[in-house]
Structure formats: structure tokens, C-alpha cells
Amino acid sequence: MHDESIELKDEERTPCEIWTRVMGYHRPVTSFNPGKQAEYAERRNFEECRIPPSV
Template sequence: VENTRVVYFSITPTMSVCRSCGWSSVGTHWSCPKCGSETQVWSRIVGYYRPVSSWNIGKKAEFRMRKTYRV
């Protein structure tokens, strides 16, 4: 980070929750590995955690472009 022009970065865990069976996990999982239902993926947007499905088109596009790293 010292040798870059990055002015801001954040550590934002994304969470996935199955509303059918209650399964949850850290990470982006669009379908539940336990029951196969669609999950609700949560991440931070403008400082607050919200379901990605409720974001506007532009923010959804930004979400798809995010880089993820294991820390």
C-alpha cells in the first residue's frame, strides 16, 4: 500500500444466507450448498451492510468488479 496511490481500502467480509434452511457462510455463494435454494448475499455499500439484490444497477456492477483476497 505504501508504494501505491490507493487512498482508501476496506476489509469487508461478504456473507451469504439461505432464507430456506438457515445455512450461512462468509463469502459469495449465490446458491445454498445445503438445500440448493437461492441465497441472499450481503456486503457493505456506502458504509452499511445490505443485500446485494437491493443495490442499484451501478453498485451491482461495482460489486462484480471487486477483488477478493483471503486474509
């Protein structure tokens, strides 16, 4: 592996579009109205704890 880091200037970067599933459809978050964008920002992802392997 190389330990080189890549550094880009701001003008070289490409914005990343985030999509999420809403009401059965995948939609870009940028198309949400301001209220829905605020709701999306407050969401927490579900994290399931691992079950220890049985002996």
C-alpha cells in the first residue's frame, strides 16, 4: 500500500449527491423542501448490536 495522501483544491472537487429512500422511492436530499431537509438532518441510523457467538 502507498501512504501517499491525495490533496485536491476546492475547485477540483466534485459535490457528492446524497440519496435516501422516502415513501418507497429513492430521492436526492437536495430535492427535499426545507422542512424535510431539517428532518433528514435529525435522523439517526439504526445500529444493531452484535450477538456473541454461541459456544
